[in-house]
Amino acid sequence: MKDIKRTTVKALLSDPDKYIGSEVDVKGWVRTRRGNKNVAFIALNDGSSIKNVQIVVDFAKIPEESLKEVTTGASLHVQGSAVASQGKGQAIEIQADEIEIYGTASVADYPLQKKGHTLEFLREIAHLRPRTNTFGAVLRIRHSLAYAIHKFFNDKGFYYFHTPLITASDCEGAGAQFQVTTLPLEDLPKGEDGMVDYSQDFFGKMASLTVSGQLEGELGATALGCIYTFGPTFRAENSNTPRHLSEFWMIEPEMAFYEIEDNMDLAEEFVKYCISYALEHNRDDIEFLAEHFDKGLVDRLNFVVENDFVRLPYTEGVKILEESGKKFEFPVYWGVDLASEHERFLVEEHFKKPVILTDYPKEIKAFYMKLNDDGKTVRAMDVLFPKIGEIIGGSQREEDYGKLKQRMEELGLAGMDWYLDTRKFGSVPHSGFGLGFERLVLFVTGMQNIRDVIPFPRYPNNCDF
Numbered sequence: 001m002k003d004i005k006r007t008t009v010k011a012l013l014s015d016p017d018k019y020i021g022s023e024v025d026v027k028g029w030v031r032t033r034r035g036n037k038n039v040a041f042i043a044l045n046d047g048s049s050i051k052n053v054q055i056v057v058d059f060a061k062i063p064e065e066s067l068k069e070v071t072t073g074a075s076l077h078v079q080g081s082a083v084a085s086q087g088k089g090q091a092i093e094i095q096a097d098e099i100e101i102y103g104t105a106s107v108a109d110y111p112l113q114k115k116g117h118t119l120e121f122l123r124e125i126a127h128l129r130p131r132t133n134t135f136g137a138v139l140r141i142r143h144s145l146a147y148a149i150h151k152f153f154n155d156k157g158f159y160y161f162h163t164p165l166i167t168a169s170d171c172e173g174a175g176a177q178f179q180v181t182t183l184p185l186e187d188l189p190k191g192e193d194g195m196v197d198y199s200q201d202f203f204g205k206m207a208s209l210t211v212s213g214q215l216e217g218e219l220g221a222t223a224l225g226c227i228y229t230f231g232p233t234f235r236a237e238n239s240n241t242p243r244h245l246s247e248f249w250m251i252e253p254e255m256a257f258y259e260i261e262d263n264m265d266l267a268e269e270f271v272k273y274c275i276s277y278a279l280e281h282n283r284d285d286i287e288f289l290a291e292h293f294d295k296g297l298v299d300r301l302n303f304v305v306e307n308d309f310v311r312l313p314y315t316e317g318v319k320i321l322e323e324s325g326k327k328f329e330f331p332v333y334w335g336v337d338l339a340s341e342h343e344r345f346l347v348e349e350h351f352k353k354p355v356i357l358t359d360y361p362k363e364i365k366a367f368y369m370k371l372n373d374d375g376k377t378v379r380a381m382d383v384l385f386p387k388i389g390e391i392i393g394g395s396q397r398e399e400d401y402g403k404l405k406q407r408m409e410e411l412g413l414a415g416m417d418w419y420l421d422t423r424k425f426g427s428v429p430h431s432g433f434g435l436g437f438e439r440l441v442l443f444v445t446g447m448q449n450i451r452d453v454i455p456f457p458r459y460p461n462n463c464d465f
């Protein structure tokens with residue numbers, strides 16, 4: 001092999017004029033191979049783009065015999081001349097001078113053959129599915145969205161604040177935490193009351209994986225002004241749905257001096273920004289997914305970016321649902337925690353727009369939300385999206401020390417004086433929300449199942465790879 005600097009497939013295809021007429025060096029995996037007795041056409045992909053570069057091998061130059069192991073999945077190093085392509089659908093191709101096989105992929109064993117595979121089957125081979133066009137597209141979009149999120153907040157002067165993954169408090173109070181312990185499970189130390197003696201555990205108390213970084217995020221916001229977190233969260237809910245994971249990533253901005261309206265404005269601007277960013281930077285990937293899975297995808301994304309979200313109090317939302325005459329699987333009445341079918345009815349059938357539902361009954365929301373003057377509802381806001389349901393959950397926070405303390409006592413929350421201190425010393429109105437990252441990726445990719453938008457999904461009875 002000659003000493004030529006490697007070019008990515010993306011670079012070659014996006015600027016063909018720069019390369020045509022010169023010698024190039026590419027490396028990647030074989031997607032397909034076809035040809036006749038004189039030439040072989042190899043579609044090579046290196047992960048930089050949904051598109052492949054075509055390698056043309058003339059058997060007069062490279063004997064067919066040496067290409068026996070160039071099959072789908074094999075990894076190659078190719079050098080040759082970049083030329084204008086005769087074929088349709090590509091501007092440039094490579095006429096190979098030399099091919100080195102890095103690794104073969106036996107046709108008998110390699111599970112990803114040319115024929116399409118179901119998404120269910122691909123979940124069983126999650127260690128190889130990033131090599132498919134579909135997962136390549138999803139994972140590139142996922143990356144772009146993560147980058148857009150950091151860019152959005154950085155440009156607005158928010159600080160990336162790292163909150164702990166191991167915690168001794170339950171932010172959402174939903175009791176869906178995974179416990180972290182080094183105690184011997186088969187021989188637990190017990191106190192006189194027969195209960196487990198956690199003073200002997202690693203942290204000297206009961207600890208869990210976090211369900212949200214919010215509480216610590218509030219400590220950051222009430223010092224730095226505006227912060228955001230972006231990290232993994234863990235929930236041990238036994239929810240086998242296409243929208244729940246046991247391990248998912250959440251983005252939680254928290255802002256001092258923001259009231260609920262400011263919070264809604266930020267949430268709306270934020271998701272629109274992320275979607276626009278992907279539309280602009282991941283066009284090829286989005287169009288591939290639209291073509292194969294969801295013909296309405298691009299229109300739906302544009303629609304969300306171009307339209308104002310509806311803002312509606314929970315009480316009015318429930319009225320609309322009650323008067324809809326629609327038969328829901330779960331009953332609707334004031335006070336109920338809305339199910340996904342209710343949320344989707346409001347968004348997809350009634351308003352046909354994203355909806356921000358506000359002012360929920362306090363009983364169905366977390367302890368930290370600010371109580372409204374009616375004494376019954378709290379300043380909550382859930383952003384509901386077509387096909388997804390809830391994509392964001394947030395609120396204005398209770399900043400009044402007395403009210404918050406009373407609520408925590410009502411709910412039996414103890415050992416959180418550090419949290420109450422934010423209300424004791426220089427308390428300020430503040431707000432924040434949490435965006436489920438995978439739900440955003442689900443929306444932007446048009447995929448149907450949240451297990452297909454994270455490289456290695458964790459859900460009940462599944463912890464492979």
Ligand code: 4AD
Nearest residue numbers: 212214244245248252391392393394432433434436
């Ligand atoms: O509504 P949630 O539970 O809100 C909180 O955790 C707040 N502490 C956020 C805040 O105000 N800082 O979760 C926020 C979002 C949901 O709207 C949803 O998008 C996502 O996190 N989410 C999940 N995503 C995937 N799998 C699960 N099991 C999820 N549970 C929540």
Ligand code: MG
Nearest residue numbers: 382390392393
């Ligand atoms: Mg929620």
